[in-house]
Amino acid sequence: MRLERFLVGCEVYARRMGNIGVYSTATEMLAALDRGEVTSVDLVEMQLERIDAVDGDINAIAVNTPDRARAAAQEADRRRADGDSAPLLGLPLTLKESTRTAGLPQSAGIPEFAGFVPETDGRVAERVSAAGGCLLGTTNIPFALSDWQADSAVYGRTLNPWDTTRSPGGSTGGGGAALAAGMTPLEIGSDIGGSIRVPAAFCGVYGHRPTETAIPRSGSMPPHDLENPAAIMGVQGPLARSAADLELMFDVVAGPIELEDRAWRLDVPPSRHESLGEFRVAVMPEIPFAKPSRAMQASVESLAAFASDGGARVAEAMPSFDAEQYFHDYLTTLMLITTQAMSDDHRHSAAEKMIATGDSTEIARAKGMTMSAVDFLQLLDRRELARRAWAEFFEEWDVLICPTAIDAAFPHTDGKFNDRTLEIDGETVPYHHMVVYPMWAIFAGQPATAFPGGLDPRGLPLGLQAIGPYLEDRTTMRFAGLVEEWNGFVPPPAYA
Template sequence: MTIDHYSTATAMLEALRHRQISSVELVDMHIARIEELDGTLNAIPVRSFDRARQAAKQADERMAAGGTAPLLGLPMTLKESTLTAGLPQSAGIPRFKDYRPDVDGPIADSVFRAGVCLLGKTNIPFSLADWQADSTIYGRTNNPWDLSRTPGGSTGGGGAALAAGMTPLEVGSDIGGSIRVPAAYCGVYGHRPSETAIPRSGGFPTEDLPNPTFLMSVQGPLARSAVDLELLFDVLMGPEPGEDAGWKLDLLAARRQRLADFRIALLPPPMGVRASDSMQSRLEALASWLSRQGAHVAEAAPAFDMDEYFKDYLRLLSVMVTIDLPREEREAQAAKLRETGDP
């Protein structure tokens, strides 16, 4: 098996287990890729190469001794806002520029226990609040497919790093598209899980402990294949600290095994927002291919008012993203939105 920068994480792990490549070699291959490309992309501004090499050496020794772990010896990255001991966690906010937590959050703890070698942390926009990754601290991340375009946000650095072959896995966070948008813009896979499937704490500076009153924001995997999403999801899933007794994840098995047995719905353009002609043509080509494979494909949509649903979503989102602002600042933002006609 030949391993390169675009191999899946699953293939890299298989090669590691069969001694076709060492963890040190795999880490060095990714470091060389970062050093070659990231000057123009600026996807991984926080680098922990020495730490990754040390972890790789230890992983090779563990594997030689017969040790195993789900991601043992695999290099990967984390979003800059992820709580990780000794590394910056600013979320792009200048007042947190020099903040270095001294503990790992549940996400970092899970991946380290699984055996990963952390290459670094990926770029984000100010306060994780944009569909790009233009940070006041680290600068702008560019899309590897077109440097004049954005990779999306707020997990924009992670999406760009995956698309450029600089990491096989990434963990992002999402309250309004911050996993899904970079995945779409960069042509990779992202999964926004249900709210309690993966711990939510540790995804923002000083928010280290579980907060059951904070809704909508989740952390989840990004990868270059759907199989790799499941691989990382299985490592990350679990309860928040202290919620062990009441937590349970009981996912139903797939009801069908053959593509021809599935019913597939195509969502009509919501609220009249139609995709570009090039994107729409690709969607139609996919629908035609699925039909030829025997699947039942038809246009369908949930039976509720999408406009009203979207307004309710925006109200709740506005509450969540301004919850820690002074009342005067929240009211000033609301007044500015009303002036523009935004409800």
């Protein structure tokens, strides 16, 4: 980072309005607005100055919208003066670049879509705007949202503010980095392979993958802007610097999809418990085919001890399904959904090469590229059995804790996706091991909240997650809030 930009960043952080600064939570900023201690214009200008000061060294913001943010802030201040209120009224925030937002590019990092500018908001952007949010800009993503990095062919590479030689995670990597560097207090991401929770883990912030049906899924990937009941597993959800802020944004964007909202209403129950000592905490046993790093496992053990010391019931436990079959069914479904734009010849050719490796995970992926409609229906039957196994599991337990990712942030990597590897405690493992821990919640549509798990010996954030019962999102978010005393958000040293 150039010295002068660093000094400007420090000056922006030091310039407080009462007790509000760039690392204040969204909840704190809104409370200061309610008390009349700051204006929305103040908050927006503070965040725009912060972006100008530090984003040149991180490249987290893909599309800057300062004029839009200022206009929204002025309108919010007028509304507040008139006694108006809304959940996010006057709060600066960001959205993932792939979130359909009227008048802004929605490329998802795909060069062919670089000029695509939707004329209308998707459901999520519409709800954020109606709640009074002031959009600072949209955040960077990888090509087609399909990596645990944020290296975009359209906008370039985003760097991790904890260590700029490493990935901020993906695909909501720009959002995770922006939160960690104090550029925004709230972000919306999407997740079908850990794209909310991995950036949260790599950047030391919070992220919530909602129950699959809690938040509209359309408008998260161009040009697919209508709900498709067969396009399972993908979701949109919030990232923030506190668990309370996750719930704040969740309450804004959660609700039924278009057309169903004429009759359906979403009434998410309260958290099962309000104190840590009441929770029944299951700890995921070691997964033999994707062993987490020693530092990550130590973080899980530390959290388990903290919860136990706080009075919680804690023990190793897992739903009663075949873990490897569950993983393979997830991979098959993921490939089915993400390769649908390919030609039949391309998919069959790629599948033949995968099958020829003899590797069980590659064979599972190949099935997704060539499966029949009957095969897909049978897979959905197995998914339903898994959903029931989770429901039975959560009759005895309240949350299941495990790593969010197999290790802390890895160095930026290039090359073909299938040829990449990771180094975990001196051992080389396949790159796709990154998806093993995110996928537990994904395949069956469970809610999962990612939260900080301390730092590893290299000073990099470790991220854990709490997986919870279907449509009981408040339980996992509340658990994450209750363990903030154990480990919560801390700014990256170079940006504090």
